[in-house]
């Protein structure tokens with residue numbers, strides 16, 4: 001897939017995109033579709049779809065450690081609970097990017113072509129106006145400069161291309177997506193669904209929408225992708241392209257236009273600003289093989305390095321015009337970092353449905369959209385939480401047995417009870433104190449200042465977890481579940497892998513960095529369209545919204561270029 005762009009003579013493009021992940025792939029696709037010669041800069045190695053998924057079809061018995069990672073190989077997987085022996089090829093190179101945790105923070109990164117689009121859980125729920133209007137209604141952040149109607153056509157555009165499985169649920173708080181048939185949910189989830197309907201009129205349990213192809217459409221076949229075959233081994237990389245990743249979808253599509261150049265092993269160091277021209281002219285990169293610094297030039301620059309890295313790049317882009325970082329006229333860059341609150345968990349057993357068992361695999365699960373503070377403020381905390389729910393019936397393996405009883409149990413384990421579990425996905429209200437900044441004295445191996453991450457929970461988050469735990473217990477009790485356990489994991493911020501903010505959108509240049517089309521207010525040819533642009537976080541898994549925002553901004557950038565406005 002890769003075409004190196006090392007020639008020093010030819011370093012001028014129409015557009016540069018920093019980062020090849022979920023959002024960067026979309027920027028590349030849209031810009032290339034409109035004929036712009038586009039360079040994608042990616043810090044990690046190349047990953048070609050299919051060729052570079054070494055474990056995609058490896059059977060379990062071929063894994064030396066049966067899936068676990070031995071201690072001496074844990075370097076680079078950090079605090080990640082996501083990587084195992086089958087996905088170890090995605091770990092970060094050792095000492096790739098140390099960062100300073102002023103307060104505990106889990107930062108899960110995917111530094112390779114495709115970024116975290118290869119690792120994600122593919123959940124894709126749209127935002128509604130209850131989310132876009134939240135900050136202004138509840139007074140906790142600046143107003144979003146866009147509303148649902150502005151993004152709706154771009155949600156359509158993205159969903160039609162990537163393929164989303166789900167139902168049309170007709171819920172005001174979770175607008176319908178363009179969907180292909182949903183995966184079946186388990187019978188214990190169906191039972192819970194009926195009980196929720198019976199006991200509550202403000203809560204809905206639906207099939208979570210996810211970026212899997214269940215009924216391939218011509219546009220997906222044209223991408224070379226096929227129907228998901230429910231292997232549920234997605235994070236290894238999928239040979240069928242059954243789920244959306246940049247590698248299976250947007251990047252090869254953009255390459256086919258002939259307009260895309262991809263340069264892996266290229267860490268974006270900073271964006272080059274020319275005061276005389278009043279605009280950015282290019283991107284300075286460090287080649288990770290040679291450590292050489294190379295400048296690339298373009299008319300328009302898209303910053304899609306994932307939230308914290310995009311903040312870092314802008315903070316490191318200093319000039320006489322912007323001594324505190326590109327576009328940072330009011331000291332807001334890096335502030336109001338936010339994420340999702342996944343601290344609350346619940347689990348239970350169901351003693352019914354014993355004539356049924358789990359059959360087949362579901363790469364998704366069920367979902368309960370936010371029901372707190374939707375129409376009006378009614379709780380002692382702001383905003384609310386969605387809930388993910390999964391249930392199944394496993395085998396009762398009993399390793400305490402010995403002899404022939406143990407053999408029999410291992411060979412033919414009896415079915416256990418139905419188990420159900422849930423996890424909260426709470427909106428974390430952005431506060432100024434939660435921020436990132438650059439170290440003055442500590443640098444990484446590329447000579448780039450290390451990022452200091454200073455983020456913590458607030459009382460609002462604690463109250464929300466309490467409510468989730470109470471409500472989960474109540475809902476599980478109403479469903480007749482037993483052995484109910486609810487808990488606050490007290491996991492540090494970042495554990496939800498949905499970090500957002502720091503370069504927020506807004507109407508007023510004094511209180512925000514980006515306008516309604518994701519242009520830096522103070523440097524109009526730089527667009528930031530990954531999670532860092534998010535003014536608030538909603539409760540929905542955010543990547544679909546990043547992709548829709550990116551597609552919208554890229555099309556706007558093309559228009560502006562044609563009109564010579566940027």
Ligand SMILES: Cc1cc2nc3c(=O)[nH]c(=O)nc-3n(C[C@H](O)[C@H](O)[C@H](O)COP(=O)(O)OP(=O)(O)OC[C@H]3O[C@@H](n4cnc5c(N)ncnc54)[C@H](O)[C@@H]3O)c2cc1C
Nearest residue numbers: 019021022023043111115116121122123268530541542543
């Ligand atoms: C286990 C897991 C499950 C998830 N599940 C979901 C889910 O179900 N639904 C959902 O909505 N989201 C989910 N997410 C989050 C989702 O993966 C991210 O929101 C999404 O990938 C962000 O897209 P992005 O383009 O901003 O960043 P990424 O996809 O992370 O891509 C950023 C790219 O930029 C590159 N880069 C970084 N710094 C530089 C630099 N200085 N120079 C050049 N390149 C750089 C990186 O190497 C990377 O390739 C999940 C994440 C994980 C880890």
